[in-house]
Amino acid sequence: MSHNKPHQLATTRQLLDSALVSTATKAVLEDRLQEKQTAPAFLDAASFRLLTILCRHLLAEEDGTRAARVAADIDARLAANKSNGWRYQQMPADRDAYALALKAMDETARSNYQHAFADLSTDKQLALLHQLQKGETGGEYWNKVSPLKFFEELLCEATELYYSYPYALEEIGFAGIADAQGWKEIGLPQEKEEDKQPAITQLP
Amino acid sequence: MKTYANKEIVDAVVIGTGAGGSPLLAKLSAAGMKVVALEAGPYWNPAVDFASDEREQNKLYWPHERLSAGADPIIFGRNNSGTGVGGSTLHYTAYMPRPHPEDFMLYTEAGVSADWPLTYYDLERYYDELEWFLGISGPTPYPWGPARKRGYPLAALPLNAPAQLMEKGCRTLGIRTSPAANAALSAAYYQEPIGWRHACTNRGFCEAGCNNGAKASMDVTFIPLAVHHGAEIRPACFVTELEEDRSGRITAVAYLQNGKQQKQLCKWIFLCAGAIETPRLLLYNKMANSSNQVGRNFMAHTSLQLWGEFEEETHPYKGIPGGLISEDTLRPHGADFASGYLVQSIGVLPVTYASTLVRTTGLWGAALRERMQQYNHVAGINMHGDCLPQPGNFLALSDEQDDMGLPKPVVYFSNGDNEKRMAAHAKALMTRIWEAAGARHIWSNMRNAHTIGTCRMGTDPALSVVNSEGRSHDIPNLYICDNSIFPSALRVNPSLTIMALSLRTADLFLAHSKRLENASL
Numbered sequence: 124m125s126h127n128k129p130h131q132l133a134t135t136r137q138l139l140d141s142a143l144v145s146t147a148t149k150a151v152l153e154d155r156l157q158e159k160q161t162a163p164a165f166l167d168a169a170s171f172r173l174l175t176i177l178c179r180h181l182l183a184e185e186d187g188t189r190a191a192r193v194a195a196d197i198d199a200r201l202a203a204n205k206s207n208g209w210r211y212q213q214m215p216a217d218r219d220a221y222a223l224a225l226k227a228m229d230e231t232a233r234s235n236y237q238h239a240f241a242d243l244s245t246d247k248q249l250a251l252l253h254q255l256q257k258g259e260t261g262g263e264y265w266n267k268v269s270p271l272k273f274f275e276e277l278l279c280e281a282t283e284l285y286y287s288y289p290y291a292l293e294e295i296g297f298a299g300i301a302d303a304q305g306w307k308e309i310g311l312p313q314e315k316e317e318d319k320q321p322a323i324t325q326l327p
Numbered sequence: 328m329k330t331y332a333n334k335e336i337v338d339a340v341v342i343g344t345g346a347g348g349s350p351l352l353a354k355l356s357a358a359g360m361k362v363v364a365l366e367a368g369p370y371w372n373p374a375v376d377f378a379s380d381e382r383e384q385n386k387l388y389w390p391h392e393r394l395s396a397g398a399d400p401i402i403f404g405r406n407n408s409g410t411g412v413g414g415s416t417l418h419y420t421a422y423m424p425r426p427h428p429e430d431f432m433l434y435t436e437a438g439v440s441a442d443w444p445l446t447y448y449d450l451e452r453y454y455d456e457l458e459w460f461l462g463i464s465g466p467t468p469y470p471w472g473p474a475r476k477r478g479y480p481l482a483a484l485p486l487n488a489p490a491q492l493m494e495k496g497c498r499t500l501g502i503r504t505s506p507a508a509n510a511a512l513s514a515a516y517y518q519e520p521i522g523w524r525h526a527c528t529n530r531g532f533c534e535a536g537c538n539n540g541a542k543a544s545m546d547v548t549f550i551p552l553a554v555h556h557g558a559e560i561r562p563a564c565f566v567t568e569l570e571e572d573r574s575g576r577i578t579a580v581a582y583l584q585n586g587k588q589q590k591q592l593c594k595w596i597f598l599c600a601g602a603i604e605t606p607r608l609l610l611y612n613k614m615a616n617s618s619n620q621v622g623r624n625f626m627a628h629t630s631l632q633l634w635g636e637f638e639e640e641t642h643p644y645k646g647i648p649g650g651l652i653s654e655d656t657l658r659p660h661g662a663d664f665a666s667g668y669l670v671q672s673i674g675v676l677p678v679t680y681a682s683t684l685v686r687t688t689g690l691w692g693a694a695l696r697e698r699m700q701q702y703n704h705v706a707g708i709n710m711h712g713d714c715l716p717q718p719g720n721f722l723a724l725s726d727e728q729d730d731m732g733l734p735k736p737v738v739y740f741s742n743g744d745n746e747k748r749m750a751a752h753a754k755a756l757m758t759r760i761w762e763a764a765g766a767r768h769i770w771s772n773m774r775n776a777h778t779i780g781t782c783r784m785g786t787d788p789a790l791s792v793v794n795s796e797g798r799s800h801d802i803p804n805l806y807i808c809d810n811s812i813f814p815s816a817l818r819v820n821p822s823l824t825i826m827a828l829s830l831r832t833a834d835l836f837l838a839h840s841k842r843l844e845n846a847s848l
């Protein structure tokens with residue numbers, strides 16, 4: 124199977140500048156591409172910094188501003204006290220869950236390595252994340268919030284937010300934003316005239 | 328649109344405009360009744376308001392927090408609930424299979440779950456009416472189930488890659504498949520007084536809202552019909568209280584409109600808020616619950632999904648996500664469980680796929696990014712199977728308040744042995760289908776889809792909430808019509824049956840109110 128296959132039709136930027144994207148979709152994506160203020164509105168500065176690091180690791184995103192955008196999206200949701208419609212009953216309300224778990228993560232770092240999470244080496248940070256995923260963090264600061272469920276919820280939220288950004292969608296070759304005309308050849312490749320057109324297959 | 332004053336005693340108030348509320352709303356107004364629909368969500372203009380962007384379209388999902396408990400907590404939000412004029416049909420995939428006659432009689436057949444107080448044949452003419460009114464695309468003849476009076480009005484939609492792959496896998500194994508019946512138009516469709524609706528453009532965003540009216544959601548079908556006949560649709564009206572008089576009839580419906588308390592006087596109430604909000608409202612108002620069955624019998628289909636990556640590019644965002652079906656597993660031979668399931672192909676949008684992937688496999692970091700590179704090679708299949716009611720699966724009010732100031736519902740759900748055995752059977756079969764189709768990296772996620780059964784319909788007032796006509800056993804002018812009244816889960820996607828019940832409820836109600844009128848003359 125081919126990895127890192129270039130985009131089938133065009134880059135997201137080319138698509139957005141073309142007539143292939145509807146006005147409604149264009150407006151939403153252009154807005155999302157705007158540089159935004161990433162200062163936290165709900166979390167304190169230390170927790171926000173920690174959350175940004177977690178997002179960077181979970182999403183393997185070395186671009187600090189992209190990871191910070193995801194963290195800022197989470198923070199903005201918490202600031203507005205918005206819900207995605209449900210939560211595990213065993214978990215505290217989302218605001219408390221994030222605030223408690225981020226503090227607990229720092230406490231875990233301090234008790235294991237005598238440093239704040241943010242000051243640890245990448246290896247140690249990753250080791251702690253693996254512990255969190257397995258629910259093996261231990262310590263009484265985790266009594267009020269399940270590390271397993273927190274990891275699951277954080278991973279889901281960060282992933283959903285990350286793949287809502289055009290650069291992430293472009294990386295996986297998603298052309299579904301080209302919605303103005305829809306698609307004609309929708310089956311497997313051998314039955315697709317679209318794919319036989321040199322203009323498309325010869326893109327770099 | 329016609330409007331009615333709050334103080335005018337209208338003939339009926341319909342609460343909720345989804346699959347259960349909209350058809351009866353249209354039918355009552357066509358019969359000359361003064362009807363007001365109160366809908367908690369907004370009235371969208373899809374051409375302007377709907378973007379091809381999953382995150383933006385989260386606005387179609389019920390935003391008020393629900394608590395999920397039990398061994399298999401139900402994931403709401405994107406999975407199970409909608410809001411807005413049109414309800415959850417705004418984001419349904421629009422698979423529209425009919426149940427089979429035996430699905431309504433599971434107790435008689437296997438001694439489990441419950442028989443319906445009506446049969447397939449009581450709903451048959453409504454299925455037919457709906458298929459032609461909504462403009463369902465599908466194969467004629469349909470390979471499974473009883474012979475039909477006529478076929479589908481439109482040819483089946485073209486198959487996308489996941490549908491073709493499922494066809495290939497099934498063909499190898501000798502399993503019959505067929506293009507599915509889907510409520511998206513394979514050709515432009517004209518309907519008086521609605522006018523023309525566009526053919527589907529294969530944009531693949533059905534679950535995030537169709538922007539051109541090709542998909543038969545209620546806002547482009549029954550709602551315009553109801554408005555044409557004089558119904559008033561009041562969006563952004565969140566119903567909080569039902570007011571009862573001394574005789575035990577409901578006389579008014581109180582609601583919050585943009586934070587302001589309002590009250591509509593009325594003669595009849597049709598509660599169609601879906602299988603979570605309907606019981607929540609009744610429990611909160613301490614009403615219609617002499618049987619103590621409100622909130623009980625919560626069911627959610629056994630709906631395991633199985634995914635794989637293929638050599639070929641699949642572009643799983645192209646075409647309606649719901650393309651191909653097999654009902655050969657209606658009652659699998661030699662099965663160690665009651666009832667059965669169907670199998671359907673599924674396309675998927677990237678955020679939904681990524682979210683399901685990480686929640687199920689726990690993949691993160693470089694491994695996640697790497698795996699997502701294969702998105703354009705992914706295809707899925709899905710089962711929907713029966714779910715048996717159990718005493719431990721129910722909805723109750725929690726002691727937490729939501730952002731509307733109402734107690735949050737808590738929903739307890741655990742799969743029982745029947746669901747687990749059925750899911751294992753389906754997983755084994757679907758794995759073989761996917762292997763035969765050439766899939767690699769197969770993984771599956773057990774999930775439960777559709778929220779069903781919290782205000783069960785039945786003949787015995789001690790064991791059910793509404794009678795076989797959909798009227799409350801306790802409150803003479805209250806009808807309930809949505810997914811909550813199903814006595815058993817049925818083995819198919821629910822919307823066609825919810826709408827059929829809605830049309831039937833309207834007919835039975837009109838006859839009932841005429842009888843009452845004649846008696847009082």
Ligand SMILES: Cc1cc2nc3c(=O)[nH]c(=O)nc-3n(C[C@H](O)[C@H](O)[C@H](O)COP(=O)(O)OP(=O)(O)OC[C@H]3O[C@@H](n4cnc5c(N)ncnc54)[C@H](O)[C@@H]3O)c2cc1C
Pocket residue numbers: 342343344345346347348365366367368405406407408409410411412413414415416418419420421422423534564565566567599600601602604605608649777778808809810811820821822823825
């Ligand atoms: C992703 C997805 C795909 C689906 N695909 C299919 C499919 O392919 N085929 C199929 O048959 N089904 C499908 N479904 C299921 C289908 O959408 C629902 O089963 C169906 O719409 C339920 O109808 P209902 O009338 O019970 O409730 P809904 O359609 O949810 O309508 C309830 C309405 O009541 C309103 N309401 C609730 N409380 C209040 C209140 N207090 N005051 C005022 N209004 C209120 C809500 O806002 C909502 O609009 C799918 C669902 C999902 C989530």
Ligand code: SF4
Pocket residue numbers: 511512526527528529530531532533534536537538539540541542646647648
């Ligand atoms: S695939 Fe068809 S039905 Fe679905 S959203 Fe697109 S146009 Fe509408």
